[in-house]
Amino acid sequence: MCNFQLIPNIPAIKLQNLHKTLSFLIATVWLINGLVCKVLNLVPRHEQIVARILGDENSRLFTVLIGFSEIIMAIWVLTKFKSKLNAIAQMTIVASMNILEFILVPELLLWGRFNIIFAFLFIGLVYYNEFVLNKKLNPQTTS
Template identity: 75%
Template sequence: MTGTHKHRILTLLIAAIWLANGLFCKVLNLIPRHEHIVARILGNDYSRILTVLIGLSEVVMAIWVLTKFKTKLNAIIQMTVVATMNILEFLLVPDLLLWGRLNSVFALLFIGIVYYNEFVLNKNLNRQTKK
């Protein structure tokens, strides 16, 4: 499999993860646990609207990933957001996480994939096109 093919597949996978978590889990509330997490951390009064807004921002992230606009900035923001969300959840609501504190392993894996896709694969592809 070529680097270009790997990069394309990983980019689609990353966008799909943001879309699924944002649209299906949060906006459409197919996984109510996400709203419970928001309620526990930020309070019950506005947990639904905040969950929808978080979900919409994740949908926007998916679109941004697919546009390939400012990919380095995008990758840095993705890694920062995922790390921040997971640290907060790890410390404040581990009982509401699908795999408890082990969720952090999956977060690190996702961060690693985002890093590899942008700062290894994409960097190598950019070098090849400049030759």
């Protein structure tokens, strides 16, 4: 029988630090994508993707609204409010968005269709942080 563990016997303080670090990293990804890429429009490719999927007419407005939603997601991650619901929302949003982009606009993605690999790695990180690490740190919580 295999004795593989996702979390070896690491002191709780180190697991807590890892969880905080990963939460900060995840929030930073949402913040950068929302604020820098979409609201400030420093990566115009994001608006081009929105325009191709939702139409040119209101693409800037939709891009800014998506950006603000991503900023709110970053804040939600950091607050730890309903963290399981938050993780499920993140995983669902990232999977849906990336599957749509994979099908509809792969030529506009930074790494083309390979973007989906990074999306699912991010989903795995969110899952690991909430449903493995956080569960080990707080086995009694049901938030």
